[in-house]
Amino acid sequence: MANSYELPYDPSGLNWSASDKNVYTRNGGANQKYLEEKLASLSGGEDCVALGSGVAALSGLFFALLKTGDHVVFSSVTYIAVYRLFNELLNNKFNIETTIVDTSDAEKVRAALRPNTKLIHIETPGNPTTGISDIKGIAKIAHDAGALLSVDNTFASPYNQLPLELGADFSVESLTKYINGHGDAMGGAIIGRKEHLDIIRFQSQVNLGGAISPFNAWLIMRGAVTLPLRMKQHNGNALKAARYLEDIPAVRFVAYPGLESHPGHRTALLQMSPGFGGVLSFGLKADHDTHNRFVSNLKLITSAVSLGHDESLIVFLGEKDERQYLYPEEFHGGFFRFSVGIEDSEDIVGDLEQAFKETGLSI
Numbered sequence: 202m203a204n205s206y207e208l209p210y211d212p213s214g215l216n217w218s219a220s221d222k223n224v225y226t227r228n229g230g231a232n233q234k235y236l237e238e239k240l241a242s243l244s245g246g247e248d249c250v251a252l253g254s255g256v257a258a259l260s261g262l263f264f265a266l267l268k269t270g271d272h273v274v275f276s277s278v279t280y281i282a283v284y285r286l287f288n289e290l291l292n293n294k295f296n297i298e299t300t301i302v303d304t305s306d307a308e309k310v311r312a313a314l315r316p317n318t319k320l321i322h323i324e325t326p327g328n329p330t331t332g333i334s335d336i337k338g339i340a341k342i343a344h345d346a347g348a349l350l351s352v353d354n355t356f357a358s359p360y361n362q363l364p365l366e367l368g369a370d371f372s373v374e375s376l377t378k379y380i381n382g383h384g385d386a387m388g389g390a391i392i393g394r395k396e397h398l399d400i401i402r403f404q405s406q407v408n409l410g411g412a413i414s415p416f417n418a419w420l421i422m423r424g425a426v427t428l429p430l431r432m433k434q435h436n437g438n439a440l441k442a443a444r445y446l447e448d449i450p451a452v453r454f455v456a457y458p459g460l461e462s463h464p465g466h467r468t469a470l471l472q473m474s475p476g477f478g479g480v481l482s483f484g485l486k487a488d489h490d491t492h493n494r495f496v497s498n499l500k501l502i503t504s505a506v507s508l509g510h511d512e513s514l515i516v517f518l519g520e521k522d523e524r525q526y527l528y529p530e531e532f533h534g535g536f537f538r539f540s541v542g543i544e545d546s547e548d549i550v551g552d553l554e555q556a557f558k559e560t561g562l563s564i
């Protein structure tokens with residue numbers, strides 16, 4: 202835990218913005234460096250920059266890579282901050298051209314390309330619909346056009362999906378979620394080639410100040426030790442919960458890439474292994490308030506945002522979501538995003554069952 206380091210006898214020749222030696226923790230520090238080495242290795246990448254949150258990693262990547270006049274194609278279903286960055290901030294403030302595309306259809310990505318397309322950004326599975334995009338196919342489309350591909354890999358985690366091996370140029374993780382895994386720290390990371398990450402480190406970490414705290418880097422490093430054990434349990438529990446929900450008459454739909462009924466299941470099988478992560482979405486054949494009553498009747502599963510916690514978390518995304526029009530039809534009546542935890546699967550399914558009964562819904 203240090204924010205600065207002892208200087209040499211004559212410090213006057215030092216580059217105060219250097220990240221390759223210990224000077225000041227915003228430039229880089231010991232905990233941060235160990236975490237970056239671990240994440241680069243875990244993701245099969247050459248280099249990594251760890252920042253203060255997943256959004257710091259995403260905005261850091263976009264800021265360092267893009268300039269006025271460049272064009273970006275991005276998934277219609279992404280983390281909300283990505284939507285804001287491309288739909289409101291980077292376009293309006295810096296005249297970066299942006300096109301929102303349903304990237305679950307790779308041909309739509311190809312059709313959206315322009316001569317100045319610099320970056321394609323996808324999220325798969327996407328938050329909150331679990332939509333799947335074909336990483337390999339879109340990487341080829343990007344590279345044929347001289348563009349780069351970044352993939353938000355947060356829902357899958359490196360245990361289930363390795364975007365760089367599938368041809369992506371960047372894998373982005375919200376470390377806040379599965380990699381930390383205990384719901385008690387925030388962080389984000391970009392993994393890719395050194396030529397790009399040197400720029401991101403200098404611009405977005407040192408000069409925009411998105412650095413991660415040494416304590417959070419340490420917590421995330423410790424949490425990451427059990428990533429494979431936790432993911433195995435998340436994968437199994439989520440599949441069990443999804444199959445259980447699929448058979449409930451009061452359930453309007455269940456979206457989980459591991460279900461044969463998911464429109465992206467075949468693509469998911471090609472790029473995700475051994476499992477499909479711990480997040481699923483579902484809706485009830487019921488009105489707005491019944492969705493809230495159902496959640497209030499849960500005892501083990503907590504109503505809270507975020508995901509990838511060891512504990513099960515659920516959030517009701519109502520009909521007023523401004524991006525509703527971008528979601529598939531079945532999501533329009535309001536729905537739950539359910540981050541299935543690592544508790545005993547019988548306890549999770551049991552909690553859902555007692556909440557269905559208590560709410561007066563048919564099971």
Ligand SMILES: *Cc1c(COP(=O)(O)O)cnc(C)c1O
Nearest residue numbers: 254255256280328355375377388
């Ligand atoms: C949570 C999340 C983010 C943002 O991460 P923070 O650590 O909250 O900033 C980005 N992408 C996805 C897919 C997420 O779920």
